[in-house]
Amino acid sequence: MYSFELERPTRLADAVKLLSDSTESLPLGGGQTLIPTLKQRLASPERLVSLAGIAELKGVKTEGGTLTVGGGTPHATVAAEAGAYPALAALAGNIGDPAVRNRGTIGGSLANNDPSACYPAAALASGATLVTDRREIAADDFFQGMFSTALDEGEIITAVRFPIPEAANYQKFEQPASRFALVGVFVAKYPDGVRVAVTGASEEGVFRWSEAETALSADFRAEAVQGLSVPAEGMIGDLHGSKAYRAHLVGVMTKRAVAAAKG
Amino acid sequence: MTQVSMTVNGKAARGDVEGRTLLSTFLRDQLGLTGTHVGCDTSQCGACVVHVDGKAVKSCTIFALEAEGAEVATIEGQANADGSLNVIQQAFQDHHGLQCGFCTPGMVMSAAALLKENPKPSEAEVRDYLEGNLCRCTGYHNIVKAILAASGQDVGAIAAE
Numbered sequence: 569m570y571s572f573e574l575e576r577p578t579r580l581a582d583a584v585k586l587l588s589d590s591t592e593s594l595p596l597g598g599g600q601t602l603i604p605t606l607k608q609r610l611a612s613p614e615r616l617v618s619l620a621g622i623a624e625l626k627g628v629k630t631e632g633g634t635l636t637v638g639g640g641t642p643h644a645t646v647a648a649e650a651g652a653y654p655a656l657a658a659l660a661g662n663i664g665d666p667a668v669r670n671r672g673t674i675g676g677s678l679a680n681n682d683p684s685a686c687y688p689a690a691a692l693a694s695g696a697t698l699v700t701d702r703r704e705i706a707a708d709d710f711f712q713g714m715f716s717t718a719l720d721e722g723e724i725i726t727a728v729r730f731p732i733p734e735a736a737n738y739q740k741f742e743q744p745a746s747r748f749a750l751v752g753v754f755v756a757k758y759p760d761g762v763r764v765a766v767t768g769a770s771e772e773g774v775f776r777w778s779e780a781e782t783a784l785s786a787d788f789r790a791e792a793v794q795g796l797s798v799p800a801e802g803m804i805g806d807l808h809g810s811k812a813y814r815a816h817l818v819g820v821m822t823k824r825a826v827a828a829a830k831g
Numbered sequence: 832m833t834q835v836s837m838t839v840n841g842k843a844a845r846g847d848v849e850g851r852t853l854l855s856t857f858l859r860d861q862l863g864l865t866g867t868h869v870g871c872d873t874s875q876c877g878a879c880v881v882h883v884d885g886k887a888v889k890s891c892t893i894f895a896l897e898a899e900g901a902e903v904a905t906i907e908g909q910a911n912a913d914g915s916l917n918v919i920q921q922a923f924q925d926h927h928g929l930q931c932g933f934c935t936p937g938m939v940m941s942a943a944a945l946l947k948e949n950p951k952p953s954e955a956e957v958r959d960y961l962e963g964n965l966c967r968c969t970g971y972h973n974i975v976k977a978i979l980a981a982s983g984q985d986v987g988a989i990a991a992e
Binding site for chain 2: 615616618665
């Protein structure tokens with residue numbers, strides 16, 4: 569790793585101030601992606617601002633039909649405490665491994681927008697709202713392609729608001745070495761329609777499969793997706809799976825998610 | 832350099848570290864606690880698992896300064912007060928849960944975290960919990976057996992292959 573300063577503010581306001589001054593700084597969530605990235609010298613900030621000590625960024629709460637997760641909440645906490653949204657709790661409980669889940673945070677995962685990460689699928693399928701230190705961003709506007717988001721430099725995700733669906737499920741086909749999603753599909757059924765978000769598959773990162781959404785909104789059964797397919801063009805093709813294979817898996821995982829969907 | 836202080840295996844520990852100093856580096860190079868192994872340094876193998884405030888973490892993927900004020904537990908603090916092996920360690924010996932031993936500190940620390948959360952795990956739960964701990968010798972069967980035995984369960988039913 570290149571050398572950097574590490575700051576550990578305990579208040580959000582102090583973190584925001586540090587991230588906006590003239591020193592080139594990066595926010596550090598749980599570090600489960602950023603620290604390996606630093607080790608490979610793929611990033612060289614002058615300063616890291618750790619968000620791990622900021623209590624106001626942590627926690628899970630349910631109010632009315634909305635589950636709100638603090639941006640600094642580790643996956644293990646979401647797995648244990650997001651019982652009001654079981655599909656989200658299950659997703660969080662299957663990210664990485666137990667030690668990674670004790671450190672990695674929802675805000676860090678969403679801000680990184682890894683094309684194979686799980687949380688982007690949950691946020692997009694739920695039509696979640698991402699709350700930052702300065703504004704609110706709809707999930708539909710947030711994800712802007714592989715590793716790219718609507719966040720400005722130094723902007724911190726302080727919370728994510730998930731409308732709780734009537735039924736939902738996430739199915740991940742794991743890449744067997746990394747356990748990231750080779751293809752993951754999150755299906756969420758709301759009174760005004762079904763949303764389907766796909767991670768792991770596209771070169772553009774997480775995306776909504778609108779054709780399946782239309783079909784499932786009319787008929788919420790796995791059979792409704794039969795015969796639908798996403799084009800292989802634009803899918804990720806690598807040694808773990810070809811473009812056509814991933815495109816095929818999108819349909820398979822969508823059907824499995826619908827069949828398993830529960831409230 | 833910044834001074835960091837924490838409690839390691841019940842004893843106060845402090846030292847001067849850089850921002851980039853990993854907890855694993857601090858434990859091994861500054862405190863001399865080399866039982867925490869660094870296998871991959873890419874957060875995949877789990878040989879470096881320690882507990883920070885009771886939670887299993889990969890000590891190669893957290894900065895020492897992030898453990899400021901924390902209670903850290905490493906393999907060196909796992910034996911009983913009289914120096915004998917604790918229940919998990921003894922079970923690893925009894926069930927041949929190690930061969931070269933390199934992954935064993937991380938395996939024992941992960942097992943301890945699992946049994947604290949879930950005192951009677953099923954075989955599937957043990958295997959699932961060890962997802963982030965790689966062993967290249969044993970094929971995992973004897974590790975799983977050891978952990979089930981440490982939880983007081985009968986291990987006769989586990990496949991012997």
